[in-house]
Amino acid sequence: MSTIPMAGLRLRYFTDPGEFLAAAGDYLGADPVVSTVVTTVAHRLLSQRAEGISQPDRNWWLVVSDDSGAVVGAGMRTAPYAPYPPFLLPMPDEAAVALVHALHEREEEVLAVNGALPAVELSAAELTRLGGGRVQVSQHTRLHELGELAWPPPVPGGLVVATEDDVELVTEWFAAFMGDADEQAGRPRGTSAHEMPDRAEMLRRLQAGRLWFWVDETGEPVHLTGANPPSFGVARMGPVYTPPAQRGRGWASNAVAEVSWRIQAEGARVCLFTDQANPTSNKIYAALGYRPVVDMANLVIVR
Numbered sequence: 001m002s003t004i005p006m007a008g009l010r011l012r013y014f015t016d017p018g019e020f021l022a023a024a025g026d027y028l029g030a031d032p033v034v035s036t037v038v039t040t041v042a043h044r045l046l047s048q049r050a051e052g053i054s055q056p057d058r059n060w061w062l063v064v065s066d067d068s069g070a071v072v073g074a075g076m077r078t079a080p081y082a083p084y085p086p087f088l089l090p091m092p093d094e095a096a097v098a099l100v101h102a103l104h105e106r107e108e109e110v111l112a113v114n115g116a117l118p119a120v121e122l123s124a125a126e127l128t129r130l131g132g133g134r135v136q137v138s139q140h141t142r143l144h145e146l147g148e149l150a151w152p153p154p155v156p157g158g159l160v161v162a163t164e165d166d167v168e169l170v171t172e173w174f175a176a177f178m179g180d181a182d183e184q185a186g187r188p189r190g191t192s193a194h195e196m197p198d199r200a201e202m203l204r205r206l207q208a209g210r211l212w213f214w215v216d217e218t219g220e221p222v223h224l225t226g227a228n229p230p231s232f233g234v235a236r237m238g239p240v241y242t243p244p245a246q247r248g249r250g251w252a253s254n255a256v257a258e259v260s261w262r263i264q265a266e267g268a269r270v271c272l273f274t275d276q277a278n279p280t281s282n283k284i285y286a287a288l289g290y291r292p293v294v295d296m297a298n299l300v301i302v303r
Helices: 017-030 034-050 095-105 121-133 166-186 200-208 249-263 279-288
Strands: 002-006 011-012 060-066 071-077 112-117 134-146 159-162 209-216 221-225 234-241 267-273 289-301
Touching: 011 095, 017 060, 017 071, 017 234, 034 071, 034 234, 071 095, 071 121, 095 121, 112 121, 121 134, 121 289, 134 279, 159 249, 166 200, 166 209, 166 221, 166 234, 209 249, 221 289, 234 249, 249 267, 249 279, 267 279, 267 289, 279 289
Parallel strands: 234 267
Antiparallel strands: 002 011, 011 060, 060 071, 112 289, 134 267, 134 289, 159 209, 209 221, 221 234
16 A cells, blocks of 8 residues: 555555455445446455456556545546556545546656546546647446336346356357447447456356346347446446347346346345436436436546
8 A cells, every 4th residue: 555645645555456446335235336446456456466467567456545544536547448548436536636646756657637527537537638638528427226116018038047058158248248339329339448358257256146148038148237246245247248239129128127126036126327428328228217316427638
């Protein structure tokens, strides 16, 4: 852990997700839906460390505290894909700016930043002030939580848990998910940088039983829905992918509804992200009973 003091605030950096969770757990658990990305990743990497899987040296976790020692913000830099954007949770404006200065002093290049508004906007603006360039929006996202589930009209088939034997198809659909999402949102395919689990990680997710197919009446997989294990009592859905030839038939609505119901039946809350530029997915989730919680953004620095 390293500490950077500043007027009224303190930034603490951790390389161990367990130490980070110990320092920030009460803060993260107080609003576990908003914190879902950070807590999900922290618990996932903590489990990997326990299995002896090494983490990149570039990874860090951030805790922002005020003069009294109370945690008032958090973030991380753990993205496994270039340009390795930090992910910021809500924090005081001055902390979002101070973070950039701290990274600048550490000569840590930052060409993108994701997470809560306005922290990411303030950080991105300071990045361009210090290093030049301009801020470009890669994606506006919206985090939703399910209230009371509204079941969609039923369709043929049903939900089945994907297994290790399905790793090739699941991997193919994971890879197609973000590219198709870009196109559906009116962006060039491949615009959005995203995580693509390697084979070992995909097998771990399949072994955990958190990926499901909707199969049609012939038993053919026509849709994939995933969900992270609950973290602080909240499970985050994703990916949600239907191949182009199977769209418009209600597979996604029924699969998401069924998985959401199962998660709530386990006693957890359930949330998911949507791309604000994709009216189809936003409409589907609203119809199921998902309600907006907070807006976030993925920003890049163009130089």
